[in-house]
Amino acid sequence: xxxxxxxxxxxxxxxxxxxxxxxxxxxxxxxxxxxxxxxxxxxxxxxxxxxxxxxxxxxxxxxxxxxxxxxxxxxxxxxxxxxxxxxxxxxxxxxxxxxxxxxxxxxxxxxxxxxxxxxxxxxxxxxxxxxxxxxxxxxxxxxxxxxxxxxxxxxxxxxxxxxxxxxxxxxxxxxxxxxxxxxxxxxxxxxxxxxxxxxxxxxxxxxxxxxxxxxxxxxxxxxxxxxxxxxxxxxxxxxxxxxxxxxxxxxxxxxxxxxxxxxxxxxxxxxxxxxxxxxxxxxxxxxxxxxxxxxxxxx
Numbered sequence: 001x002x003x004x005x006x007x008x009x010x011x012x013x014x015x016x017x018x019x020x021x022x023x024x025x026x027x028x029x030x031x032x033x034x035x036x037x038x039x040x041x042x043x044x045x046x047x048x049x050x051x052x053x054x055x056x057x058x059x060x061x062x063x064x065x066x067x068x069x070x071x072x073x074x075x076x077x078x079x080x081x082x083x084x085x086x087x088x089x090x091x092x093x094x095x096x097x098x099x100x101x102x103x104x105x106x107x108x109x110x111x112x113x114x115x116x117x118x119x120x121x122x123x124x125x126x127x128x129x130x131x132x133x134x135x136x137x138x139x140x141x142x143x144x145x146x147x148x149x150x151x152x153x154x155x156x157x158x159x160x161x162x163x164x165x166x167x168x169x170x171x172x173x174x175x176x177x178x179x180x181x182x183x184x185x186x187x188x189x190x191x192x193x194x195x196x197x198x199x200x201x202x203x204x205x206x207x208x209x210x211x212x213x214x215x216x217x218x219x220x221x222x223x224x225x226x227x228x229x230x231x232x233x234x235x236x237x238x239x240x241x242x243x244x245x246x247x248x249x250x251x252x253x254x255x256x257x258x259x260x261x262x263x264x265x266x267x268x269x270x271x272x273x274x275x276x277x278x279x280x281x282x283x284x285x286x287x288x289x290x291x292x293x294x295x296x297x298x299x
Contacts, residue, residue: 025052034060038069045076054080075106082117091117112151115139119158125165126172136162170198171207178214188222191215213254216241220261223268232272235265 028040041056057077064070078093094114098107118135139155139162146152177191195215199208219241223234242262245252 029055029059034063038064038073041073041076045080048083050080050083054084071101071104071106074100075104075110078110078113082113082120085120087117087121091121108146108149111142111145112149112155115142115155116158119162122162122165125168129166129169132162132165132169136166167202167205167207170194170201171205171211174198174211174214178218185222185225188218188225191218192222209249209252209254212241212245212248213252213258216245216258216261220265223265228272232269232276235268235272238262238265239269 025040028037032040037056037060041053041060044053044056054077057073057080061070061073061077064073074093074097078090078097081093082090091114094110094117098104098110098114101107101110104110115135115138118131118138122132122135123129136159139159142149143152143155143159149155174191174194177187177194180187192215195211195218198205198211199215202208205211216238219234219238223231223238226234239262242258242265245258246255249255
């Protein structure tokens with residue numbers, strides 16, 4: 001997404017360069033005074049000529065430090081990048097602005113624009129959601145810092161949207177682990193862990209009923225495919241997950257299928273418990289046998 005934006009801006013830059021090598025703008029860049037360039041940059045900005053305004057502000061910012069124009073030049077420059085859809089760049093510039101000019105009357109707007117830039121730079125739910133986490137945090141930080149801001153409601157809507165996107169991503173991830181678990185015992189374990197994490201992070205999700213069933217299914221199959229020495233504990237977990245499913249969703253359409261796994265798990269726990277007792281009994285017999293042999297020999 002960012003690569004396409006860079007290509008588009010580069011093409012715009014090339015087009016302007018070809019047409020404007022002898023233009024007033026080119027002459028201004030080469031021979032204009034600092035004051036002339038600043039006034040022209042503001043005029044270009046007002047006309048929504050984001051590219052030319054951005055070029056001039058970028059050039060002016062290093063030489064304007066300490067001047068009255070420095071603050072607004074940086075503020076305007078951040079906006080020129082935002083309007084060219086260079087959101088990762090504008091996010092950095094707006095963040096730098098509100099950190100540098102914390103007492104500015106534009107600081108609140110700059111922090112909002114930082115969060116908005118992060119929001120604009122988020123991908124679709126099926127892609128990596130690292131940026132979405134960053135954007136959600138930025139928006140929440142803004143709401144916490146400015147609870148009475150005019151931007152609060154808009155930020156809240158964006159936060160809810162991004163959380164739904166994260167929820168959808170987490171749901172698809174959990175489903176993917178379950179789908180591949182038939183071919184890999186490690187995926188069975190990962191499926192259970194991922195679903196458990198999902199339930200903790202999104203306790204009110206519409207997907208939790210389905211995932212509660214899939215958790216039973218994954219844990220049951222995990223137990224079935226485990227070494228016998230580990231099966232009892234894993235079947236017991238399957239029983240617990242089933243009971244949780246029944247408690248939370250007593251009318252679930254998944255109960256009939258899950259009940260079969262529950263009943264088999266109970267039988268397996270009973271069988272394995274009996275087997276453990278028999279083995280323990282045999283151990284005691286074997287442990288006592290040498291003593292009996294020695295006693296008989298001494299007689």
